Amino acid sequence: MADGGGGDAAAPAAPAFDPATAGDVSGMVMLDGELPAAEELMMNSDPVCAMNATNTMSSTFIGSNGHLGNVFVYVKEGLEGQSFPAPTGMVTLDQQGCRYTPHVFGVRVGQTLEITNSDPTLHNIHASPTANDEFNMGQPIQGMRFERTFDNPEIMVPFKCDVHGWMNAYVGVVDHPYFAVTAEDGLFDLSTLPPGDYVLEAWHEQLGTQTQNVTVTTGQTAEVSFTFTAP
Amino acid sequence: MTWLHPYARFVCAATLLLITAGGMVTSTGSGLAVPDWPNTYGYFMFSFPLSKMVGGIFYEHGHRMIASIVGLLTVGLTVWLWRAEPRRWIRQLGVAALATVILQGLLGGLTVLYFLPTPISVSHAGLAQIFFCLTVCLALCTSAGWHRSGALDTHAPVMRDSTVLALATGLPLLVYTQILIGATMRHTGAGLAIPDFPLAFGRLVPPEWGFAIAVHFLHRVGAAVTALAILATLGHLLAHHRARRDLIRPAWLLLLLVLTQIGLGGWTVLSGRAPLINTAHVATGAMVLGTALVLGLRVNRHRFPDARRVGPLRARAPRTATEPAAPGAPV
Numbered sequence: 001m002a003d004g005g006g007g008d009a010a011a012p013a014a015p016a017f018d019p020a021t022a023g024d025v026s027g028m029v030m031l032d033g034e035l036p037a038a039e040e041l042m043m044n045s046d047p048v049c050a051m052n053a054t055n056t057m058s059s060t061f062i063g064s065n066g067h068l069g070n071v072f073v074y075v076k077e078g079l080e081g082q083s084f085p086a087p088t089g090m091v092t093l094d095q096q097g098c099r100y101t102p103h104v105f106g107v108r109v110g111q112t113l114e115i116t117n118s119d120p121t122l123h124n125i126h127a128s129p130t131a132n133d134e135f136n137m138g139q140p141i142q143g144m145r146f147e148r149t150f151d152n153p154e155i156m157v158p159f160k161c162d163v164h165g166w167m168n169a170y171v172g173v174v175d176h177p178y179f180a181v182t183a184e185d186g187l188f189d190l191s192t193l194p195p196g197d198y199v200l201e202a203w204h205e206q207l208g209t210q211t212q213n214v215t216v217t218t219g220q221t222a223e224v225s226f227t228f229t230a231p
Numbered sequence: 232m233t234w235l236h237p238y239a240r241f242v243c244a245a246t247l248l249l250i251t252a253g254g255m256v257t258s259t260g261s262g263l264a265v266p267d268w269p270n271t272y273g274y275f276m277f278s279f280p281l282s283k284m285v286g287g288i289f290y291e292h293g294h295r296m297i298a299s300i301v302g303l304l305t306v307g308l309t310v311w312l313w314r315a316e317p318r319r320w321i322r323q324l325g326v327a328a329l330a331t332v333i334l335q336g337l338l339g340g341l342t343v344l345y346f347l348p349t350p351i352s353v354s355h356a357g358l359a360q361i362f363f364c365l366t367v368c369l370a371l372c373t374s375a376g377w378h379r380s381g382a383l384d385t386h387a388p389v390m391r392d393s394t395v396l397a398l399a400t401g402l403p404l405l406v407y408t409q410i411l412i413g414a415t416m417r418h419t420g421a422g423l424a425i426p427d428f429p430l431a432f433g434r435l436v437p438p439e440w441g442f443a444i445a446v447h448f449l450h451r452v453g454a455a456v457t458a459l460a461i462l463a464t465l466g467h468l469l470a471h472h473r474a475r476r477d478l479i480r481p482a483w484l485l486l487l488l489v490l491t492q493i494g495l496g497g498w499t500v501l502s503g504r505a506p507l508i509n510t511a512h513v514a515t516g517a518m519v520l521g522t523a524l525v526l527g528l529r530v531n532r533h534r535f536p537d538a539r540r541v542g543p544l545r546a547r548a549p550r551t552a553t554e555p556a557a558p559g560a561p562v
């Protein structure tokens with residue numbers, strides 16, 4: 001469910017460096033303390049949502065066995081000056097069961113973000129970025145879709161539906177392919193990185209951000225782990 | 232003419248309802264639940280299906296519909312005044328009300344299209360109160376009581392009492408300023424910047440400052456100042472103008488309203504901004520302003536063009552030859 005949206009992250013189409021020299025990063029995000037119980041989302045202000053929703057639990061805290069999901073991990077520093085070919089595929093943000101799927105995801109600068117409404121009710125899609133243009137658009141009819149792109153990197157752009165106050169999502173806009181979102185197992189991989197020193201950042205919607213330094217060497221997999229403290 | 236005054240009162244009451252509906256939009260965070268304007272999700276406003284008025288749309292679209300109705304009522308009032316009202320300044324007040332309500336609608340649309348920027352949202356909140364004040368004026372000035380009081384036969388003691396003139400004139404301005412501070416707090420999300428009440432972080436004065444805490448604290452100080460000013464006004468009226476029931480009654484009402492208002496303000500904080508309580512606070516704020524305005528207008532009755540300057544109770548001393556005529560004064 002926590003598909004990073006950047007499924008192509010592992011294999012840029014035409015890397016600006018020799019992939020034979022690449023190394024990988026493999027890591028996990030841990031939660032120190034007890035995972036807060038997921039809140040029940042009260043959807044009764046829209047009868048369609050109350051009737052059709054299959055999942056009414058908040059996605060803010062997901063995880064298992066001390067591992068934390070819905071954390072956005074990306075290379076924050078170390079790729080300056082390098083350019084990466086534009087991604088070809090598009091990323092989809094769907095509104096289904098009166099929630100956003102995925103809840104946390106990533107998209108490349110300039111990559112098409114497709115926003116769809118699979119619900120038989122209306123939504124407004126209100127993104128409130130600071131480094132990109134704010135927008136608020138309505139999708140009153142089931143099956144509607146439109147496309148947007150972001151011009152500048154931004155961690156993170158919040159999405160909100162003002163009709164259904166509980167609906168929110170976060171997208172990380174990055175100018176390179178090295179990002180991932182953890183699932184409940186807290187694991188992530190950043191593959192095929194040019195060798196070098198990097199700063200990784202992990203972002204969680206309530207627990208904030210953490211950074212780690214990592215050195216990538218050719219043919220090796222560097223291990224990284226982040227630990228957030230439970231609220 | 233007979234039905235004009237009840238109609239003006241009705242417009243005034245409808246405006247209070249409109250302010251309450253607008254308060255619900257902000258209190259529930261529904262300001263952007265309808266992304267387009269003046270249409271609603273592509274529908275002409277009045278053809279938007281009721282079944283789609285769900286979630287935040289209920290508040291935002293409902294506010295727009297009530298606003299349109301108040302706009303139409305105002306057109307009716309302005310036209311009616313223009314045809315039936317002999318006093319020119321009241322006819323002009325009607326035109327001003329119409330212009331204000333149109334501008335107010337445009338501000339409402341603008342704030343939606345620009346994603347609720349604070350200056351536009353605060354202006355929308357502030358202009359709402361101005362429009363409400365205009366409807367209060369129109370309702371008051373078209374009343375039989377206002378007409379009777381134009382004789383100024385019992386008004387002389389108030390006219391000569393500079394303290395009551397200053398208090399009753401300053402009060403609506405003070406309340407309006409307080410409302411603007413509250414609106415700024417509300418539209419910058421600073422309503423819970425100080426989480427406890429009546430103390431601030433367990434102290435009389437907040438231990439740390441930032442914009443949010445400052446504007447929130449200023450609103451609390453403003454509440455205390457307003458309450459004291461109302462107490463002073465009531466005390467002064469009771470001591471010196473006890474016979475003026477038309478002034479004593481709104482002054483008592485002001486005291487009751489301001490105490491309710493402070494209670495609602497504290498309750499808003501302690502409830503974590505429960506929408507109904509928060510909105511009751513907005514509506515009561517408008518009532519405080521409207522009541523202060525009625526008191527202020529009645530105290531200043533002699534300054535209005537329809538006051539009949541008779542006998543020894545002249546509003547103005549007769550002009551002497553050495554005194555130049557005021558511009559526009561009747562010669």
Ligand SMILES: [Cu+2]
Pocket residue numbers: 098122123124161162163164167
């Ligand atoms: Cu929605």
